[in-house]
Amino acid sequence: MPPTVTPHYTLPKFNIRVEDLSHPGAVLFFDNVQPALALKDAVLASFTHLYTPKTVPTHVKLITLVLRSMDGVAYTFGSHTDKEIHFSLDYIKASEHRARDEILGVLVHEVVHCFQYNxxxxxxxxxxxxxxxxxxxxxxxxxxxxxxxxxxxxxxxxxxxxxxxxxxxxxxxxxxxxxxxxxxxxxxxxxxxxxxxxxxxxxxxxxxxxxxxxxxxxxxxxx
Ligand SMILES: [Zn+2]
Structure with a gap:
């Protein structure tokens, strides 16, 4: 069998802003995931399930993840090239019993919004x-x-x-x-x-x- 070749994708730059490092949700976040890796995996999940190497979108240059205390779970907004994902530290704290999977799942969901067509x-x-x-x-x-x-x-x-x-x-x-x-x-x-x-x-x-x-x-x- 030929080896499986992972297509080479150009990834956006990632940035992170934490508005309260001492929030228990922030502690949980960094205890459970490596942000750069988590965002990269979320982008690759979006590319793999919604695109091919030929159709993969290249317009997003930067994804900024903002961890802050807020109501709700998460939302994504931004320009054609720069996206910002806000993710609730209170929600992460409330998901403590399954923090890693929930963080990664929410990141995949929000990252899809950065690329999908509407x-x-x-x-x-x-x-x-x-x-x-x-x-x-x-x-x-x-x-x-x-x-x-x-x-x-x-x-x-x-x-x-x-x-x-x-x-x-x-x-x-x-x-x-x-x-x-x-x-x-x-x-x-x-x-x-x-x-x-x-x-x-x-x-x-x-x-x-x-x-x-x-x-x-x-x-x-x-x-
Ligand atoms: Zn959504």
Whole structure:
């Protein structure tokens, strides 16, 4: 067998700012991860699951991670070239029992936001969040409470949409979610991206998926 070759990717520069080094969340962070390595792995997870060496985006030059006390978990913003990820030290403290996996999982999710396409801002927020958590799932950092579930909306986001995308990927073949992301690069999002990527409309896919969940576990039947 030929050796597996890891493609050579150009990575952005990484920076970190800690707004309270004595916060227990900061202590946990540095006890559990090496920031440069964690960010590099998160970028590589995004590249591996959403792009190919040919399509990999090169516009992001700098990712700054800001650790600070705040409500919520994390968010990402920035310009085309410079991104900033704010990550809550209070949340890290609250995730103490599984700090390493949770930190790495949140970093993967936020780093996906630095690179993913959004159909000229027309992509539903639930699909944006679902794709970020699809990569988190595939990187091996799904938290224990995540589960596949149906419901009214395919674009409820996060794990709900991530497991749906995971099923689409299995049903239609590896690279389907990558294709959905790619189809949102240069044009406005419409649900037609699903037809183009899978041959089916998203509502039909959601119905098929929910029917399968019902069969597997009646407990997961949407109410
Ligand atoms: Zn997000």
């Amino acid at each position: 159909g000229k801002d027309q992509c539903p927020g639930g699909l944006i969040e679902g794709i970020a958590d699809f990569v988190r799932l595939h990187a091996g950092y799904a938290p224990p409470h995540w589960q596949a579930a149906g419901g009214d909306r395919w674009d409820a986001g996060y794990d709900r949409t991530a497991y749906f995308l995971d099923w689409i990927e299995k049903h239609n073949g590896e690279g389907t979610v990558q294709k959905i992301n790619q189809l949102m690069k240069d044009r406005k999002y419409t649900e037609y991206v699903f037809i183009e990527a899978t041959g089916h409309g998203v509502d039909k896919l959601w119905k098929m998926y929910c029917a399968l969940l019902d069969k597997k576990s009646p407990k997961l039947t949407p109410n």
